[in-house]
Amino acid sequence: MSRHQQSSSLGPSQEELEEEEAVSGEGDEVMGEAEDGEGYTSSTPTSTLTWISWFCSLPGHEYFCEVSEDFIEDDFNLTGLNAMVPFWKEAMEMVLDVEPDEDSARVPDVSIVEASAELLYGLVHQRYIITRQGLQAMADKYENATFGSCPRVYCQNCYVVPCGRSDVPGLDTVKLYCPNCHDIYSPPSSRFQGIDGAFFGTTFAHLFFQSYRELAPAPFYKLSSSAASSSISPARSPRNASDSGHLEEEAFVNPNPYGGQKRAAGKVYVSRIYGFRVSERAKSGPRMTWLRMRPESPGDLDMVDWRGRWLDEEGGSEFEEDEDEEGGDRPMEDFDPVRTGLK
Amino acid sequence: MLRRAVEELSTGSDSDYSKYWISWFLSSKGNEYFCEVEEDYILDRFNLTGLNTEVTNYSQALDLITDNLDDDIQDELRGSLDVQARLLYGLIHARWIVTARGLAKMLEKYKKADFGRCPRILCQSQPLLPVGLTDIPYEKSVKLYCPRCEDLYSPKSSRHGSIDGAYFGTSFPHLLFLVYPHLIPPKSGPPDITAGASSEGRRVAPGRRAREELEGSVTEGVGEGVSTAAAALKADRYRPKIFGFQVNEIAKLQRWQEAIRDRQVARLEDLDV
Numbered sequence: 320m321s322r323h324q325q326s327s328s329l330g331p332s333q334e335e336l337e338e339e340e341a342v343s344g345e346g347d348e349v350m351g352e353a354e355d356g357e358g359y360t361s362s363t364p365t366s367t368l369t370w371i372s373w374f375c376s377l378p379g380h381e382y383f384c385e386v387s388e389d390f391i392e393d394d395f396n397l398t399g400l401n402a403m404v405p406f407w408k409e410a411m412e413m414v415l416d417v418e419p420d421e422d423s424a425r426v427p428d429v430s431i432v433e434a435s436a437e438l439l440y441g442l443v444h445q446r447y448i449i450t451r452q453g454l455q456a457m458a459d460k461y462e463n464a465t466f467g468s469c470p471r472v473y474c475q476n477c478y479v480v481p482c483g484r485s486d487v488p489g490l491d492t493v494k495l496y497c498p499n500c501h502d503i504y505s506p507p508s509s510r511f512q513g514i515d516g517a518f519f520g521t522t523f524a525h526l527f528f529q530s531y532r533e534l535a536p537a538p539f540y541k542l543s544s545s546a547a548s549s550s551i552s553p554a555r556s557p558r559n560a561s562d563s564g565h566l567e568e569e570a571f572v573n574p575n576p577y578g579g580q581k582r583a584a585g586k587v588y589v590s591r592i593y594g595f596r597v598s599e600r601a602k603s604g605p606r607m608t609w610l611r612m613r614p615e616s617p618g619d620l621d622m623v624d625w626r627g628r629w630l631d632e633e634g635g636s637e638f639e640e641d642e643d644e645e646g647g648d649r650p651m652e653d654f655d656p657v658r659t660g661l662k
Numbered sequence: 663m664l665r666r667a668v669e670e671l672s673t674g675s676d677s678d679y680s681k682y683w684i685s686w687f688l689s690s691k692g693n694e695y696f697c698e699v700e701e702d703y704i705l706d707r708f709n710l711t712g713l714n715t716e717v718t719n720y721s722q723a724l725d726l727i728t729d730n731l732d733d734d735i736q737d738e739l740r741g742s743l744d745v746q747a748r749l750l751y752g753l754i755h756a757r758w759i760v761t762a763r764g765l766a767k768m769l770e771k772y773k774k775a776d777f778g779r780c781p782r783i784l785c786q787s788q789p790l791l792p793v794g795l796t797d798i799p800y801e802k803s804v805k806l807y808c809p810r811c812e813d814l815y816s817p818k819s820s821r822h823g824s825i826d827g828a829y830f831g832t833s834f835p836h837l838l839f840l841v842y843p844h845l846i847p848p849k850s851g852p853p854d855i856t857a858g859a860s861s862e863g864r865r866v867a868p869g870r871r872a873r874e875e876l877e878g879s880v881t882e883g884v885g886e887g888v889s890t891a892a893a894a895l896k897a898d899r900y901r902p903k904i905f906g907f908q909v910n911e912i913a914k915l916q917r918w919q920e921a922i923r924d925r926q927v928a929r930l931e932d933l934d935v
């Protein structure tokens with residue numbers, strides 16, 4: 320991918336890409352996107368853009384923020400990177416839009432330098448986004464929903480941030496971290512599937528929510544009457560639900576000042592057959608609700624010691640199968656496969 | 663069937679598009695989640711009990727989806743009737759997919775991952791199943807159920823995100839695994855049930871039988887006789903870290919969640935599920 324090969328007029332615009340995604344099915348998405356690569360092959364240099372702005376504007380590079388040139392020019396911030404990036408000097412010149420030295424007859428194929436420049440930028444980016452300035456740049460993107468929202472239904476469109484599973488480049492692609500369910504997801508579009516996760520790193524996502532605690536959902540959740548009414552947004556009006564979510568936040572306090580200060584989206588899915596909850600005694604009964612559960616009060620978290628044992632064995636029993644908070648839509652008896660003659 | 667054969671002979675010039683409403687419907691973009699409801703099922707009026715009050719122009723809508731609509735009224739009414747026909751087909755579909763033959767049809771689609779795959783990284787591309795949050799039409803759009811993490815996700819494409827969840831119903835995926843318990847996917851490893859279920863990075867849990875099971879069964883979840891009591895112990899989870907250190911409040915929540923899990927495992931092992 321080269322800036323010198325790009326033409327803004329021939330490349331697919333953002334709208335076109337979104338459109339294509341909306342039209343193609345989950346299965347055929349890969350095929351559709353495969354053609355995208357060819358979109359940039361043209362030959363007009365876009366001279367007004369810096370390399371960094373150009374790089375961040377490429378389709379699939381939406382998650383990157385623009386690293387300030389001051390940061391890159393400070394050698395201290397680059398400590399150790401020159402050993403990881405081939406053609407370091409040429410790559411630096413490219414990233415910083417410096418005219419190459421005249422004696423650079425040894426300059427290899429420009430595409431090799433481009434690959435180095437991309438690696439260099441990615442590794443610098445990993446470091447930049449955990450600085451105060453970089454965190455702020457990513458916070459701006461976060462609030463603009465640039466990274467999208469959690470695909471999990473009961474996270475109620477909580478915004479996510481990009482993250483890596485490794486800090487070493489070349490191992491894994493970028494993932495999305497949801498601060499509400501503390502889980503990681505694959506980006507919804509395959510255009511992010513070529514982005515190295517190390518360019519975001521393992522630390523950024525969590526430092527981000529430590530730094531912006533008002534964006535981090537708290538680890539406890541109690542269904543209030545107001546939360547009950549907006550607990551799951553109807554598909555037709557997702558905007559309304561998020562608006563009312565903001566109202567609720569004003570009244571919310573987490574007693575732990577170092578913890579998440581946002582009201583969590585705490586509902587957990589309950590599987591039902593003909594309106595009856597599937598019993599855990601069934602072989603196919605629920606086994607994973609714990610993964611998404613939150614205690615009702617912050618103090619409940621202290622009932623488990625550091626080894627993961629209950630301090631008071633009977634004390635915890637109130638949490639047993641207590642997910643039927645959704646209000647009385649149906650009787651809550653367990654579904655019995657034998658009695659209904661299904662098995 | 664006979665009628666269709668005759669029709670095929672007489673109206674040879676018609677395109678497939680207009681000939682069979684159901685095949686047209688199924689091949690339309692955005693309708694990939696639907697399976698074919700067998701004609702016999704639709705023609706048995708017993709199966710449609712009560713639907714006449716849910717659908718306006720019920721009998722014409724039914725005629726349309728069974729390709730029996732008079733050509734005369736077809737043009738005038740077709741526009742509005744099409745909406746009713748979709749509703750009717752959707753409601754029949756919800757009933758059909760919880761019959762033995764409907765389950766089998768949906769199972770084929772599940773095996774082809776027609777409903778997409780779980781976006782959760784640690785579910786390792788586990789195929790999904792469609793599910794409704796309510797059985798009443800026009801309330802909630804369709805969601806996708808992952809049998810590995812047992813959670814719900816929104817369809818990636820807005821085309822699928824606007825399908826009515828009532829056309830699949832709240833029971834379908836759970837009934838599927840009740841009827842086919844050997845298809846309950848393992849909680850770790852690749853989703854292919856023939857491949858070994860390895861799980862790295864999990865916590866060693868205090869379950870009594872748990873440890874033996876962790877080492878013992880390679881194709882866990884596939885045997886009729888295999889217990890699922892301790893299945894959750896194999897589930898991998900993501901642990902947020904800052905410079906390699908766990909985040910305090912999240913680590914605390916995760917310990918609490920795992921204590922809940924361990925208690926359920928102990929409970930189920932006592933019950934000998």
Ligand SMILES: [Zn+2]
Nearest residue numbers: 469474497500
């Ligand atoms: Zn989430």
Ligand SMILES: [Zn+2]
Nearest residue numbers: 780785808811
């Ligand atoms: Zn899953």
